Amino acid sequence: MIFSSQHLLFSSLLLTGTIMSISSTSWFMAWMGLELNLMSFVPLITSKTNQYPSEAALKYFLVQALGSALIILSAPLMMDMDIFSPMLLMALLLKLGAAPFHSWFPSIMEGLNWPQCILLMTIQKIAPIFLISHLVTQTSIPEFVTFSSILSALVGSLGGLNQTSLRKILAFSSINHLSWMLIAMLLSDYSWLIYFFFYSIISASIVIFFNLQQYFFFSQLFSNPLTSFTKSFMSSFALLSLGGLPPFSGFIPKWIIIEAMAYNHMFLPLLVLIFSALITLYYYLRIAVLSLLLMTTKTKLLSPFPAQFFASYLTPSFLFFNMFGLLVPSFFLFF
Template identity: 55%
Template structure:
């Protein structure tokens, strides 16, 4: 991706919109921040004038516009009836892409490149999730958030099983991780922030690896030829870390959330989250094993890369942190 002044401008306003939304003292200010964020991300999506980016930009705009309309409607009525906050939560779940309003998220991801996908999976989730945390004060609100979390866990796990497109796999993986983050919001903001930080770094490292290989399909990973055995091994560990397999780094935030859920006696939601995580590990293991079991000289093709062939050292160290320092777990 070529960095241009317009790209820097839109990314800056995107971050400013997120900051304004989470720091506003009124729902009107939060709505303005969300709209600024939306109108900054649309040009970032439509960098290339082709069918896929135009379709993704249009779908994203329509969904976010619907969510913004619901926010304005419910925020104007929240003073009359506190139960209207449920509509506000549903509108934020729509903007977030959490189940049962997840239908647009994999389709938009399919039309993005990997750098845009990283922004959609990480930065674009900050403002809606923090706004949801402001609404998790009543038992009814917590019930709706926890229900959305369990549905997101199931949808994210089952939806990615038969997928062969890597962006859709990461999209359903993101939906599954949103279940853990929504549950963490109910418990405490520190738990949510810790999980989100770990998730952002690990998912970014995986997406940067796919970007370095210009891989968009499952077969691209099977047949790429410009990596050593150690590189394949480290990238496989990164995928397993994203799935939360112990003792990799991705297991650490899940372990913290599990402890908090047991303390709060959320046993049934914990069972749903753990069961869905085991299902997501299936398609992570399928990708990882393909690096070593399906590599033949007859099926290789050369993939040109516009990025470094190696993942930055920081991401490699971060994903293997739990493996190299198992004693770190016992500090908590």
């Protein structure tokens, strides 16, 4: 069962560990929160009937255990010498799945189901990224964060070009979006919080849609004859919004960060981030345009508008949020 008592227990422990990490006043309490988060997430992704989630759970446990060992090693040493701050940053980047410690993230995403992918892409990133935001004031940490951000932008954009699995495409997309959040930490806390909020909502809308349709590979988007034009229209808008194409909602946080980076004269990282965003937008456009072209047939256009579109509460809500950037200027006409 999806909402069994065990799932509710481990989900509540997952949120408790995340809240403990982001609200702790010491690295020991933060480490305890990360451990509680890890030990509650592993049972949520294991399965007795499928070996792939169990294999992904074992990989995730080993990677996160290595990151926790580095945290418990470097945190006490930081009390005497600040030279161990990069080691602590390296452990948090490993837990986060940012480059150059990203290789585990796509392989684990490939072995999970869609609901578990939502947790890995959103909730599991909250605690490490909050802890990294506390480290950016340390000496030499901004340089390492900038390097990881540039590398994550390149890896996330180039890694998704030759992928046919939708889960791996979203995994490399998540790595690319991490680059924007890491560079936003150097600007202000509000910048990366706004970006993370938009990224979580848009990613969740895409994953929920793929889960409802049971899409896992690129070819399934076009081979299903029952896919309506409305569903194809909604998924295309969500992908374009995730890619940051203006004037969709996904462009709003990118616009804020681009303006802040230009104001702080961070032109070289900004050039790399914009270049990587264009590459990620390419394989989003490849999915969206082909989907719309194949579904826009005469029979589809003449068919009645599907009633289940209005029956679902999730579909119009996500469609509205992804198109929210289009509707913002119209609100000023009422004032």
